[in-house]
Amino acid sequence: MSDTAADPRLLRAPPKKGLRLSWADERLRAIVWQVLVLGVVVSIISWLVSNTSHNLEVRRIATGFGYLSREAGLPIAESVISYSPTDTYARALIVGVLNTLKIAIVGIILATFLGTLVGIARLSKNWLLSRIAATYVEVVRDLPLLLQLLFWYAILQGLPGPRQAMHPMEGVFLSNRGLKLPWIQWQDAHSFALLGFVAGLVLTVLHARSARAKQMADGKPRKVWPAALGYLIGLPVAIWALLGAPWQGDIPALRGFNFQGGLTITPEYFALLLGLVMYTAAFIGEIVRSGILAVAKGQWEAAEALGLPRGLIMRKIVLPQALRVIIPPMTSQYLNLTKNSSLAVAIGYQDIVSISNTTLNQTGQAIEGIAVIMAVYLTFSLSISLFMNWYNARIALVER
Amino acid sequence: MADITAEAAPRGHQPATAAPRRPPVLAVGPLAWVRANLFSSWLSTAVTLALGYLLVRWAVGFVDWAFVNAIWSVPSVNGTAQTQACRALQGSGACWAVVTEKHRFILFGTYPYEQHWRPAICIVLFIGLYIVSAMRRFWRKELALVWLGTLAVIGVLMWGGILGMPYVPQERWGGLVITLILSTFGIAFAFPLSILVALGRRSRMPAIKMLCVLYVELIRGVPLISLLFMASVMFPLFLPEGMNIDKLLRAQIAIILFAAAYLAEVVRGGLQALPKGQYEAADALGLSYWQKTGFIILPQALRLVIPPLVNTFIGFFKDTSLVLIIGIFDLLTAGKTAIVEPAWQGFGIEVYVTAGLIYFIFCFAMSRYSQNLEAELNRHRVR
Known part of the structure; x- marks a missing residue:
């Protein structure tokens, strides 16, 4: 290949690989800039740290997380696990985390449900329904969440007392002490039935998977729902029946000045839930609407041309495509709801922020208190986004 | 191009002039709009009626609370507002007197x-x-x-x-x-x-x-x-x-x-x-x-x-x-x-x-x- 060797383009010397000590060298500039920026950041941080440690010494504030094992002495109104003021700070904080989870999980489920309804309602052919949904979205989105929380809390506090409680049906009371609902007396059999339900869920997923694998192999669709029904309802009911089928209602009733028995939803939790769900649902509604609109009309028409029934079109054609548009912004709404649940502190629901704030006021250890709050929320944020990223990757378009 | 079409059209053959007919009442106009957007099906009609009823009830209640039964100002004795009238109406009428009284504070806080x-x-x-x-x-x-x-x-x-x-x-x-x-x-x-x-x-x-x-x-x-x-x-x-x-x-x-x-x-x-x-x-x-x-x-x-x-x-x-x-x-x-x-x-x-x-x-x-x-x-x- 003598003519290739003669090609003048190949005779030119390749650019030198070494670093030149000149400002014109891009790589040198990059190094200098990075060293400068890092130097500034590190020196600012070390300045702050030295100030802080000096201040802590002067003010005789203890450092470290030793306080976690001390007695908290702070009363907590509602708790998922057993707690008394004589327990440690660590346990109080765990109660706070659980309270945050309690509001976040219930809030996410309800907001998704309500938001989907709102999104579909906005697309309805019924003018009145779509206008009402649109007005709801516009009004709720343009008011601060904190204001909405205070508003709901003021309304709940303005309700009549237990004696004049609203009593729409047997066992349900709405008063300024919160919402009272009938419940069952929880026994071990119920816990086992709940475990059975979880096991049924796993079995259903496995069954659906194997059914799909078989369909892939021979092309025949198989019905999943009879087995799913058996796993999800039959299994828990069977376990419950085997353990003696205990069933004793716990109906709230007015005794003296307050209610006895039943399930209590405190005004604080109720106001927070109402505010968070209404607020987030408005945003979710918009996401759902844009997701459904994003599916091209041709998809509906093509599916109809294939003769598929409408429900199947929705389930197999439209929804999977809409979900791809919906999932990423939905993730950030779930994260927002979780972070917004920290506003609980303003109406006195004791979530992690509220309890950690009380802790730091009692111990004076501000840095540790805030570090706890931040660590908890970072963990939540990361777990939700990891889970949603996994789910998103699962439903993503598989391209060749 | 215009004359080509004119040329192509058969000459001397005038179409019979039909009296201009109005479209059916139910296809255009407000009535048709209402039919298409509010009462297009049984379900839609039910939704419209239910929502309309709730909306009217809520609106009447709101107007009653915010305007009809509302109190806009209260007398004040020795610098303390007398809010008994508001208390009596609480729940059925708004007490805008609180806003009248406190609007300066809400807008400007404790500024002199x-x-x-x-x-x-x-x-x-x-x-x-x-x-x-x-x-x-x-x-x-x-x-x-x-x-x-x-x-x-x-x-x-x-x-x-x-x-x-x-x-x-x-x-x-x-x-x-x-x-x-x-x-x-x-x-x-x-x-x-x-x-x-x-x-x-x-x-x-x-x-x-x-x-x-x-x-x-x-x-x-x-x-x-x-x-x-x-x-x-x-x-x-x-x-x-x-x-x-x-x-x-x-x-x-x-x-x-x-x-x-x-x-x-x-x-x-x-x-x-x-x-x-x-x-x-x-x-x-x-x-x-x-x-x-x-x-x-x-x-x-x-x-x-x-x-x-x-x-x-x-x-x-x-x-x-x-x-x-x-x-x-x-x-x-x-x-x-x-x-x-x-x-x-x-x-x-x-x-x-x-x-x-x-x-x-x-x-x-x-x-x-x-x-x-x-x-x-x-x-x-x-x-």
Whole structure:
């Protein structure tokens, strides 16, 4: 290949690989800039740290997380696990985390449900329904969440007392002490039935998977729902029946000045839930609407041309495509709801922020208190986004 | 072309002139609209009737509460308001008297009473600034100067101490003007910072990129409240002894840092949406990094993200209300404090409705503006 060797383009010397000590060298500039920026950041941080440690010494504030094992002495109104003021700070904080989870999980489920309804309602052919949904979205989105929380809390506090409680049906009371609902007396059999339900869920997923694998192999669709029904309802009911089928209602009733028995939803939790769900649902509604609109009309028409029934079109054609548009912004709404649940502190629901704030006021250890709050929320944020990223990757378009 | 068709049409054959017929009543006009949009099917009719009934009932109840049974002012004896009339009507009629009585406090907080004209002018200046910034014909470099000038004038008016205006310390500022200060100054400082962070996050220098990613993800992973707590209880520990920054400024810094992280992600979206050819063309012209960024990339990238930027601004405007939790006197805190007085206790709903109306006016205006702007900026694509 003598003519290739003669090609003048190949005779030119390749650019030198070494670093030149000149400002014109891009790589040198990059190094200098990075060293400068890092130097500034590190020196600012070390300045702050030295100030802080000096201040802590002067003010005789203890450092470290030793306080976690001390007695908290702070009363907590509602708790998922057993707690008394004589327990440690660590346990109080765990109660706070659980309270945050309690509001976040219930809030996410309800907001998704309500938001989907709102999104579909906005697309309805019924003018009145779509206008009402649109007005709801516009009004709720343009008011601060904190204001909405205070508003709901003021309304709940303005309700009549237990004696004049609203009593729409047997066992349900709405008063300024919160919402009272009938419940069952929880026994071990119920816990086992709940475990059975979880096991049924796993079995259903496995069954659906194997059914799909078989369909892939021979092309025949198989019905999943009879087995799913058996796993999800039959299994828990069977376990419950085997353990003696205990069933004793716990109906709230007015005794003296307050209610006895039943399930209590405190005004604080109720106001927070109402505010968070209404607020987030408005945003979710918009996401759902844009997701459904994003599916091209041709998809509906093509599916109809294939003769598929409408429900199947929705389930197999439209929804999977809409979900791809919906999932990423939905993730950030779930994260927002979780972070917004920290506003609980303003109406006195004791979530992690509220309890950690009380802790730091009692111990004076501000840095540790805030570090706890931040660590908890970072963990939540990361777990939700990891889970949603996994789910998103699962439903993503598989391209060749 | 016209005469060809004329030629092609058979001549001398006039179509029989039919009397112009009106379309069926049920195909056009309001009746048809109602039929198609409200009563198109049994289900639709049921939904319309049910919603219509609920709506009318609710509207009648609301009008009764807010206007018919409402009390607009109450007598006051020895400086204490007599609110018995309101108490008697609680639940069936609104007590707007609390707003009549406390509107100065809700708007201006504890600012000295005779000096209320100063924050009032500031509010007008802020609104003027928003309107000027919203008009596209003013979108040029001088606008930055206008902002600097207006913010300086507002600072002078609020603090005073010169031109015969008595000095008013920051602890006494409050009400709507604090909400406007926190959000406007917040955006004015957060926006440039966010551009730097967004550029840093797309930088090829690993150390700078890492710093920016860390900053954005840390801030976005925690609630604003934790940052505000940090500003109120932790920040004083950071500073050397004797140096003290007041609470409002600390909260302002927290809001700026928070806003910048979110805005940076919006700006980054714009940077990523810009076609790669723009970057390459600028490189091919031999422009330096800052020339490329300043003249080619940012003008286009920012234009792309104006609608989401405005939406983010709306979010911050609402989020400034969170300073309530660390006890700074913004609009919402002033409203909440107005009903602490025993005479007015329990009239929270009226106050929150009023404060909500103020927030709503600002946010609704911004959101409408953003929608119009989006339509206008996308006009060339629709065609």
